[in-house]
Amino acid sequence: MTNEEPVGRDEFESRLAALEGRKKDDAELLERMNACSEPLLRFFWLSGLPEYIRHVLRPWSELALETCETIPRNAERTVALRKLLEGRDAVARALITADLEA
Numbered sequence: 001m002t003n004e005e006p007v008g009r010d011e012f013e014s015r016l017a018a019l020e021g022r023k024k025d026d027a028e029l030l031e032r033m034n035a036c037s038e039p040l041l042r043f044f045w046l047s048g049l050p051e052y053i054r055h056v057l058r059p060w061s062e063l064a065l066e067t068c069e070t071i072p073r074n075a076e077r078t079v080a081l082r083k084l085l086e087g088r089d090a091v092a093r094a095l096i097t098a099d100l101e102a
Contacts, residue, residue, distance in 0.1 A: 012098075026046065040081045043085055067084070
């Protein structure tokens with residue numbers, strides 16, 4: 001564990017700018033999610049979130065989509081998606097908490 005001081009929103013956004021190369025087009029991601037018949041994917045969509053939070057949560061959405069596209073639907077896939085969602089929600093709460101404390 002580090003004793004790193006929390007960063008402000010501007011610093012956080014500047015750090016995220018370095019990740020721009022990883023960003024996938026939102027329209028393409030949404031189109032792929034809509035093509036998959038998994039109801040849990042609706043909880044991974046990023047619309048309505050501030051840009052700096054969307055950048056951080058995007059890998060969870062992409063992994064959930066990849067899971068649905070490559071693993072047949074069964075109970076264990078559903079468990080995997082629920083655990084991904086739990087992790088994504090924890091990260092979102094951490095970001096919001098950091099933003100409120102800044």
